[in-house]
Amino acid sequence: MAESTEVRNLVYLVTGGCGFLGEHVVRMLLQREPRLSELRVFDLHLGPWLEELKRGPVQVTAIQGDVTQAHEVAAAVAGAHVVIHAAGLVDVFGRASPETIHKVNVQGTKNVIEACVQTGTRFLVYTSSMEVVGPNIKGHPFYRGNEDTPYEAVHKHPYPCSKAQAERLVLEANGREVRGGLPLVTCALRPTGIYGEGHQIMRDFYHQGLRLGGRLFRAIPASVEHGRVYVGNVAWMHVLVARELERRAALVGGQVYFCYDKSPYKSYEDFNMEFLGPCGLRLLETRLLAPYWLLMLLATLNALLQWLLRPLLLYAPLLNPYTLAVANTTFTVSTDKAQRHFGYEPLFSWEDSRTRTIRWVQAMEGSAQ
Numbered sequence: 001m002a003e004s005t006e007v008r009n010l011v012y013l014v015t016g017g018c019g020f021l022g023e024h025v026v027r028m029l030l031q032r033e034p035r036l037s038e039l040r041v042f043d044l045h046l047g048p049w050l051e052e053l054k055r056g057p058v059q060v061t062a063i064q065g066d067v068t069q070a071h072e073v074a075a076a077v078a079g080a081h082v083v084i085h086a087a088g089l090v091d092v093f094g095r096a097s098p099e100t101i102h103k104v105n106v107q108g109t110k111n112v113i114e115a116c117v118q119t120g121t122r123f124l125v126y127t128s129s130m131e132v133v134g135p136n137i138k139g140h141p142f143y144r145g146n147e148d149t150p151y152e153a154v155h156k157h158p159y160p161c162s163k164a165q166a167e168r169l170v171l172e173a174n175g176r177e178v179r180g181g182l183p184l185v186t187c188a189l190r191p192t193g194i195y196g197e198g199h200q201i202m203r204d205f206y207h208q209g210l211r212l213g214g215r216l217f218r219a220i221p222a223s224v225e226h227g228r229v230y231v232g233n234v235a236w237m238h239v240l241v242a243r244e245l246e247r248r249a250a251l252v253g254g255q256v257y258f259c260y261d262k263s264p265y266k267s268y269e270d271f272n273m274e275f276l277g278p279c280g281l282r283l284l285e286t287r288l289l290a291p292y293w294l295l296m297l298l299a300t301l302n303a304l305l306q307w308l309l310r311p312l313l314l315y316a317p318l319l320n321p322y323t324l325a326v327a328n329t330t331f332t333v334s335t336d337k338a339q340r341h342f343g344y345e346p347l348f349s350w351e352d353s354r355t356r357t358i359r360w361v362q363a364m365e366g367s368a369q
């Protein structure tokens with residue numbers, strides 16, 4: 001918890017505050033935002049861990065709610081100084097329908113924006129995504145690009161489409177007059193692939209490896225770089241930009257920022273092995289056995305199976321045509337815009353991020369070690 005002589009008079013709202021990223025944002029705010037008087041945590045599914053946070057100097061208000069319900073959002077936003085909107089359906093595995101993804105990610109964001117305008121909340125940070133940019137459906141690489149790098153952002157998948165629409169709504173809302181006559185100040189943060197304690201996809205890879213006798217099979221060439229960023233540094237960037245939005249409104253308002261740190265550039269699978277390797281898993285070099293066309297055939301069969309089985313059960317494996325295409329396309333960022341605009345520096349080194357993540361995997365029951 002933050003200890004400071006600063007006056008505690010600010011109310012923050014974090015939507016999606018019980019998710020993988022949201023929980024880290026909530027905990028980071030309590031540790032590093034000394035002006036907090038109340039922290040509202042809004043989520044469809046509240047975590048039991050919230051109870052332990054209610055013993056500190058900040059009033060932590062858990063709000064079970066749905067961002068698709070405008071009245072629930074307005075009630076949660078009313079009186080907040082800052083909203084960090086991280087709630088979303090992060091689905092590239094076919095679990096939710098395109099309509100549901102749109103309803104949550106786009107309509108939900110519209111509801112948050114309108115709630116800010118109607119209730120007078122002036123500062124809104126949106127958790128966007130690298131996928132707003134790419135990889136695009138043409139498989140064009142984005143090699144160590146930045147916020148100004150030209151790139152043909154062409155999407156068909158519901159998830160990136162919804163994130164792009166939502167981000168555009170947030171940025172267009174910058175400068176709108178809110179209740180009380182002052183302007184709304186918004187910005188969007190674009191994390192690349194987030195990793196760290198609580199990452200469900202890392203958990204899925206680990207359990208898949210345990211099921212396969214401690215082995216994982218390489219599907220992607222090691223040469224395909226994929227940007228990754230530690231969840232603690234993403235959370236820190238949210239806290240910092242939320243603090244600087246008021247002071248640097250003219251510079252930061254209406255801007256997008258990639259989330260970045262010193263995590264190494266590697267293929268998605270090789271990067272995962274930085275944590276799964278020390279936990280006893282091995283990545284087998286099966287690329288010669290599984291050429292890309294065979295992987296695409298298997299991915300397509302998975303998609304067909306998902307469609308056939310849907311009336312009976314949800315079959316949503318990691319490998320599908322979309323995830324294979326994304327994993328197989330280089331997408332890395334190299335930027336310092338957040339540092340230049342609001343003084344961001346990663347809070348956690350690569351070594352610390354790696355150690356924390358390894359410890360989390362090791363703590364999962366049935367570690368292969």
Ligand SMILES: NC(=O)c1ccc[n+]([C@@H]2O[C@H](COP(=O)([O-])OP(=O)(O)OC[C@H]3O[C@@H](n4cnc5c(N)ncnc54)[C@H](O)[C@@H]3O)[C@@H](O)[C@H]2O)c1
Nearest residue numbers: 016018019020021043044066067086087088129191193194
């Ligand atoms: N995980 C990543 O690699 C990554 C990368 C870039 C951006 N993002 C973005 O970060 C945000 C958080 O992602 P995450 O990885 O923590 O996902 P997550 O699924 O762990 O967290 C999302 C949270 O939003 C909540 N939520 C979903 N629908 C809701 C609704 N209708 N009303 C209220 N709450 C709802 C969920 O209950 C969950 O707690 C998302 O907006 C996502 O697009 C994630």
Ligand SMILES: CC(C)[C@@H](O)CC[C@@H](C)[C@H]1CC[C@H]2[C@@H]3[C@H](O)C=C4C[C@@H](O)CC[C@]4(C)[C@H]3CC[C@]12C
Nearest residue numbers: 090092129131193219220268318319323324326327
């Ligand atoms: C089965 C193999 C082909 C394996 O290598 C597939 C990996 C695949 C599941 C992931 C590869 C890239 C990931 C995405 C990327 O990190 C960025 C994302 C944006 C974020 O907003 C949401 C998550 C994701 C779409 C992320 C999802 C998993 C991958 C597709």
